[in-house]
Amino acid sequence: MDGADHNGLLVDDVSMVFTLPGGGSVHALKNVTMNLASGELLSVLGPSGCGKTTLLNIIAGFLAPTEGAVFLNGHQVKGPAAERGMVFQQGALFEWLDVRKNISFGPRMMGKPRKETKEKVDHLLNIVGLGDFGDKPVYQLSGGMQQRVALARCLANDPDVILMDEPLGALDALTREKMQGLVLKLWKETGKTIVLITHSVEEALFLGERLIVMAPRPGRIHREYRLPFAERGLTISPREIKASPDFIERREEILSMIWEMEEEIMGGAAQ
Amino acid sequence: MTESTNKRPVAAEEKQPSALMMWLGIADNSFTRQKTVKFGDATAVNSGRLYSIITVVALLVLWWVTTANGWVKPIYWPSFEAVGARWTKLIDQGFRNVPLFEHVYISVYRVLAGVFFGALIGIPLGFAMGLSSVAKGLFDPIVEFMRPIPPLALIPLFILWLGIDETAKISLLFLAALFIMIIAARSGVSGVKISKVHAAYSLGASKFQVLKNVILPNALPEIFTGIRTAMGVCWGTVVAAELVAAEKGVGSMIMIAKNFLQTDTVVIGIIIIGIIGYGIEMIMRLLERWLIPWRGKG
Numbered sequence: 361m362d363g364a365d366h367n368g369l370l371v372d373d374v375s376m377v378f379t380l381p382g383g384g385s386v387h388a389l390k391n392v393t394m395n396l397a398s399g400e401l402l403s404v405l406g407p408s409g410c411g412k413t414t415l416l417n418i419i420a421g422f423l424a425p426t427e428g429a430v431f432l433n434g435h436q437v438k439g440p441a442a443e444r445g446m447v448f449q450q451g452a453l454f455e456w457l458d459v460r461k462n463i464s465f466g467p468r469m470m471g472k473p474r475k476e477t478k479e480k481v482d483h484l485l486n487i488v489g490l491g492d493f494g495d496k497p498v499y500q501l502s503g504g505m506q507q508r509v510a511l512a513r514c515l516a517n518d519p520d521v522i523l524m525d526e527p528l529g530a531l532d533a534l535t536r537e538k539m540q541g542l543v544l545k546l547w548k549e550t551g552k553t554i555v556l557i558t559h560s561v562e563e564a565l566f567l568g569e570r571l572i573v574m575a576p577r578p579g580r581i582h583r584e585y586r587l588p589f590a591e592r593g594l595t596i597s598p599r600e601i602k603a604s605p606d607f608i609e610r611r612e613e614i615l616s617m618i619w620e621m622e623e624e625i626m627g628g629a630a631q
Numbered sequence: 632m633t634e635s636t637n638k639r640p641v642a643a644e645e646k647q648p649s650a651l652m653m654w655l656g657i658a659d660n661s662f663t664r665q666k667t668v669k670f671g672d673a674t675a676v677n678s679g680r681l682y683s684i685i686t687v688v689a690l691l692v693l694w695w696v697t698t699a700n701g702w703v704k705p706i707y708w709p710s711f712e713a714v715g716a717r718w719t720k721l722i723d724q725g726f727r728n729v730p731l732f733e734h735v736y737i738s739v740y741r742v743l744a745g746v747f748f749g750a751l752i753g754i755p756l757g758f759a760m761g762l763s764s765v766a767k768g769l770f771d772p773i774v775e776f777m778r779p780i781p782p783l784a785l786i787p788l789f790i791l792w793l794g795i796d797e798t799a800k801i802s803l804l805f806l807a808a809l810f811i812m813i814i815a816a817r818s819g820v821s822g823v824k825i826s827k828v829h830a831a832y833s834l835g836a837s838k839f840q841v842l843k844n845v846i847l848p849n850a851l852p853e854i855f856t857g858i859r860t861a862m863g864v865c866w867g868t869v870v871a872a873e874l875v876a877a878e879k880g881v882g883s884m885i886m887i888a889k890n891f892l893q894t895d896t897v898v899i900g901i902i903i904i905g906i907i908g909y910g911i912e913m914i915m916r917l918l919e920r921w922l923i924p925w926r927g928k929g
Contacts, residue, residue, distance in 0.1 A: 420829070420833060422829055422832075439832075440829065440832035440833045441833070441835065442833070442834060442835030444833060445833055445834070446829060446830055446833040448826045448829075448830060449826075451824055451826060451827075451929060452824070452826040452827055452829070452830040454827065454844075454845065454848070455925040455928050455929045456848040456849075456851070456923075456925045465831070465834050465836075465844075466834035466835050469831075469834060469835050469836040469837070469840050469844070470835045497924070497925060497928075499925055499928035499929075513830075513834070514834075517834055517835060
């Protein structure tokens, strides 16, 4: 594949090998290729150690792959940049700044006009439902609200791609479900390309238009799905979707797939 | 209705301890009172204020009784009256033609100057060591060598090099503060969560912007702890340095007073040293709460 004339996000035959200090090496990723059209939402699932966070860090530009390359809209990714926004699990907000200053961080760093930034922040505060919390220090907010700030902070920069590393992983079940609705809504309203890494099969199925299940040792793409649930989520309530027979069938299928991989790892470790 | 009141006797209400009893620490607050496990629960330990009052009163009584009856000679420990009289005299005439205030002022000034220059040089050095392998390699041997040496051990060298004037003392305090500040700034820098740095770069920040807007504010709590520690260490060091060689300062005041067997002046000096040391700590804590409200909330 040629990355130069591709529109969207292209992960082109990426491998990542770490050499261990005691000799030997770990194949964190092996020949991973994936292709995301602009505006797609891709979930990535897999047992721990399958290299999904390494993959996200390579797309974000924090790590350079040992082989292969990542392209966004035709140019190669060489480091972090504002075109690829990140939402982390938690603790990545700047606790010395209030909510408003956290959200406006990107535009301020890029030297955007103040008035424009203020309007944007006001707008985003309303979208994520934090209209009254702009002047609060972030550490006074609950975990769910903090992740709303993280989403808004990322959107304030208007990135082409949003990379989410377990963004809802630290939230309680109820808040998590509410936030899934928000992610879905933001995705539809902004039309952003999103890569979402998660441990939750339900979340991956509910949010992803596409789903990649990764396998460990070496980290690689195991299966790929196209899913109808995210589209339905815009008209039908989340609970109804998650209780529908085809959702449950998919969920059980993928769960047992991941269980099998986990068992294999455990078996391998026992020998 | 009558049934439910029967189940819950009003006796509990009558046993409510007064606010005074809780202030004195002879009664627990309403949360602790309901706890059945108290031993090992640090939050169940109250102020015990009554016992603090007893300790202070007992010490004062002991002082008064022993000195008023002449059980302790004034040269070892002065009486209340002697200390009171000396205090008035020190306020009126100063000590050795130097006002008492000036003795205190000069000591505090030396500490502030030492900490100021220590922070001025130490913070950038600590940052460099936390951010660059070259700087870390260059300075690590010096920092690790100097770290366990008590500043007091350097006094003889400083007297040999710089004599006993002001420069010698402030240089010593500077050195005492310097290594504390280097280590504090370095650990503040290395303590930054990588996800914060990554987030900033992904939001389009440059290296300098990451330094100014993420690494520096993130390190501020540690830097502040460093300043607080440096103030405490320097206060101890300045008094000791003045004991060795100085004409002004609280430390020199008690040393010279000892030579004239003015035990009352010595005691007053010790009390002043204690109060100022405590005051520095309190002021730093207030400043910290005011300047760095996000401490420990990241």
